[in-house]
Amino acid sequence: MFYQVTDLLGVVSFAISGVLAALQKKLDIFGVFIIAFVTAVGGGTIRDILLGVEPVTWLRDNVYMYTIIVTVVLALLFREKLKYLRTSLFLFDTIGIGLYTLVGVEKGIEADLSAVMCVTLGTITACFGGVVRDTLCNEIPVIFHREIYATACISGAVAYLLLRMLPVPEDITFLASIVIVISIRLLAVRFGLALPDIYKSGARGGD
Amino acid sequence: MFYQVTDLLGVVSFAISGVLAALQKKLDIFGVFIIAFVTAVGGGTIRDILLGVEPVTWLRDNVYMYTIIVTVVLALLFREKLKYLRTSLFLFDTIGIGLYTLVGVEKGIEADLSAVMCVTLGTITACFGGVVRDTLCNEIPVIFHREIYATACISGAVAYLLLRMLPVPEDITFLASIVIVISIRLLAVRFGLALPDIYKSGARGGD
């Protein structure tokens, strides 16, 4: 139940981030909906395809489609108000990332993959919806050149795998790992942390 | 037979639209061929992958590859003449979209998916070859910001599902649905119909 609700919170917040990206590009309603959709389910879809779990999740369960349709309609109707929700949206988004990461790790465990591949699948699940969104919007994916986003996912995924080996109740493992993802992201944004700069000048291009 | 012929008409017209897009980007012969190929089979490939129908259709049946090779060669040889064929090409393209939509819906029915997912698969089959074409050509996909294209597919797919439930012969259901797709697209282009504008200024960007 908690799981299902937070999963859909993640879908909602990712879909909204897709709507915002699409509006910036002046796409029409259909374009806005498609970008919202791929942002919300793209990471999980790539994960399922790499694993061979097909038909992919959202084809088998209409709740994703309906959630995204309702989100897009509401986001378009109230888009002037979205800026007042910035903090809530950021929080939803961060919870979504945390949850998506753990879902991906779990799928890797189920498929008997190595620890490093479980972490990889968690990161793909959380990050690659945004990669598809940016690629379709004709931008270099934002997570390739800004924000400690993937780092938070990787840390949470590693923590989850480690905690699972300890005699800790499953719920605690789950919550602690999500808290790690959220904390790293919040701290990074709050204090402007970034990955070590590999360019001396510090100037960034590609936008 | 009718089915097979119209299927290949769709492949031909999609391949030509790929050739035209690639020529605009000054790609070399190999680039032109690849863009033609992904435009013609991209939508069906994505559908098959989402469903887990693998190896994908065109890997198992050479007729797609040969049709596309011949189309590309002819389109390159007679490319000065293509502009005189504009109306025929538009018609082929529209028939192709209609047929691709119904093929996608049928695959969804075969896989026991819900009605909304059958419509989704039909739309993906008809529209996503063009999405891949535009993404590889480094453009925002044209169907995200112009023309009632997806709307025609969705309407045809819904009509097909409804007619199937009535005591109507299969051929009639099939033809009526294609006619709906074609009519909506022709009317939309003829009368300049577009989705409701969600931008007050009416200015569109992203090109």
Next chain:
Amino acid sequence: MFYQVTDLLGVVSFAISGVLAALQKKLDIFGVFIIAFVTAVGGGTIRDILLGVEPVTWLRDNVYMYTIIVTVVLALLFREKLKYLRTSLFLFDTIGIGLYTLVGVEKGIEADLSAVMCVTLGTITACFGGVVRDTLCNEIPVIFHREIYATACISGAVAYLLLRMLPVPEDITFLASIVIVISIRLLAVRFGLALPDIYKSGARGGD
């Protein structure tokens, strides 16, 4: 053994080409790693997905991930020196292409596909990592408008299929085909060969 070593040589050289592309776009460390990764394994991943060989190869064997991590770290540390390695890198890359082509052809044979589809899979395996790299870096894929790259792969794949039908030992077939790929590419680069120009002006755009 020879096979495994050359395979990893291909991974290394493709990963380095990814690092170089990512550095040009000023991506951060995570972005550099992802681009290196998709360049090295992208072609094989697309091949596996089209065939339905899932989980895809690199999910089941950590050696690809570790090889790419080490390559990226070394390439970043010594990136000032990479220009002195240009010739070696070009050679690795060309060997990599040859080997990837044959791996792709072999997978097609295993899956009982037609000759033309085996050649297609070989070309996809060798060329589409670069296509994904360029698409994510927001460029039109370089192999669509420059260099006889795909032509070398196609020729090598055809040669491999022909030699396999003759009473030639497997090793000779294998080596001869790789030599063909390498020779065509070296000759093309040395003598500036290109596909027949289909644009009279000779001016190329799209960059």
